Amino acid sequence: MPTPRSDHEKAHYAQLEYGGKWERYVKLVQLMNTRPDLRTLVKDVTMRPVYERDDSDGDDRAYPSRTRILAHFPSLKTLRILGPPPNQVTEILASPPGPTPPLLQHVAIKLSAAEWSRFNLGRSGNDRADSGERSQVPAMLKGLHTLTIHCLPVPTDGAAAFADALPGLTHLALDGGEVMTSRWLSIASLSLTQITLSAADDFELDELPRQLGRFPDLRHLRLVGNGGLKDFVPFLRTDKLRHLELHYGTTCELFHVDVQRLVDAARSNGIKIVGNALRCLDWEQRFNDLTERYFVEHALATNDYTILRRQYGKEGAIEAIRRQRPLLAAMLSGDGN
Known part of the structure; x- marks a missing residue:
């Protein structure tokens, strides 16, 4: 009996979707019949109806198997x-x-x-x-x-x-x-x-x-x-x-x-x-923080602090820069390295 080739193979077959499109389901069943050792790797299964046609509106579907799922996958959790x-x-x-x-x-x-x-x-x-x-x-x-x-x-x-x-x-x-x-x-x-x-x-x-x-x-x-x-x-x-x-x-x-x-x-x-x-x-606080960040970034990018001062005042603008760009504020004040 073949043995799993790698840890990747073990991880790949640990979780399966059993059902869905007919062609995909048939290939999975054929693989499990060819490689029965893979069945013991399966720990997690999602069972869906099998759709017999790609354009099925739901009428042409059946459940994957009337056989016992626990018999198919003995390690299923x-x-x-x-x-x-x-x-x-x-x-x-x-x-x-x-x-x-x-x-x-x-x-x-x-x-x-x-x-x-x-x-x-x-x-x-x-x-x-x-x-x-x-x-x-x-x-x-x-x-x-x-x-x-x-x-x-x-x-x-x-x-x-x-x-x-x-x-x-x-x-x-x-x-x-x-x-x-x-x-x-x-x-x-x-x-x-x-x-x-x-x-x-x-x-x-x-x-x-x-x-x-x-x-x-x-x-x-x-x-x-x-x-x-x-x-x-x-x-x-x-x-x-x-x-x-x-x-x-x-x-x-x-x-x-x-x-x-x-x-x-x-x-x-x-x-x-x-x-x-x-x-x-904290939505209000998050909104205010995002707004302040936008004003500060705009001021620094354009080197124009008019809108920032108009919004927060002179002292408020300085505090806004300290909150949003603390390293830059420290450097400009002479406290940074």
């Missing part, structure tokens, strides 16, 4: 499943033959709400998951550390089992509205140490911050979205949290006062806070 039908989730996560199947540590499953609803026994109609689909999936994820669920459904029956039947789960990431997120947190394992909450739209939070108080070992909270920051302030005044992350695609929709209250509550309790949402707090 991280798996992202994007858009599979619920009945295929069971097949993808089914245990391969043998006494020691790989123990997944991180799984992200992205389904639409309509696809998730097939796990609900109370759903009307004939298109519902059978008992095998509801029972087999959680059993295959006993070693899971991280679970990400997008487009949250109502947490009942099989869907709920993803959250409450995972004894090793420490990080749960939920992407959905306040009501569904709160209901999922109400059934999640109390062993969680890290929670990520994502919201696409602004919404008022009610029960959600109180649900966070259920988790005695929660140390890391990551908020992604524009929803009700002020409602988290009381929770941050507890002695649980140690790390808080605020991440937003834009800061223009954030209320400066709400962010400041959240930051003050976090810092007063010794919580380390990071994230791009903090940029809105």
